[in-house]
Amino acid sequence: DAGVIQSPRHEVTEMGQEVTLRCKPISGHDYLFWYRQTMMRGLELLIYFNNNVPIDDSGMPEDRFSAKMPNASFSTLKIQPSEPRDSAVYFCASRAIQKDNEQFFGPGTRLTVL
């Protein structure tokens, strides 16, 4: 299994631009999670999906952030417009319902907004 795949691995953009982060979960996993990691705030859960349906988006910081999961093998996290304070590493994770809560993380996307 290839594990959770994220793209791009690094993204540098200018303030005001739209940013789209992509994630492919492990095949057969029912849950998909988006996290953001910064030195100041640590690892924060932004949103998670169950069977492609958003369950809890209370961690999404602002309306500038949106996430979709159009099918079981693909999810996007979009920031529009981006701001310098959005600079962070964004992780996607997935898990199977039969495996307690063990989550499998992707390698992350390092976003820098100038």
Next chain:
Amino acid sequence: SQQGEEDPQALSIQEGENATMNCSYKTSINNLQWYRQNSGRGLVHLILIRSNEREKHSGRLRVTLDTSKKSSSLLITASRAADTASYFCATALFSGGYNKLIFGAGTRLAVHP
């Protein structure tokens, strides 16, 4: 504030020594998990302990859970340079019909050869 808080924030030891990291949390949990993160990488699941368990072992890892004190500890025995990483505890909370994980701030472990 975060649900889980690790202590210490940073730990520096010599190879062969044991490393102990602690985690405290605030609310009732279903289970508690420990993850490792190598620099520039994603988190990797290490071990899970359920709320009705007190101790669990996996290789050189030993985890304890004290629900009365709302605390857990992770012990790495006979540490190796390859154990250098950040270690996070994560508490599983049942919310809205689903379990979600809340991560602590992590402990940065440096193991020197």
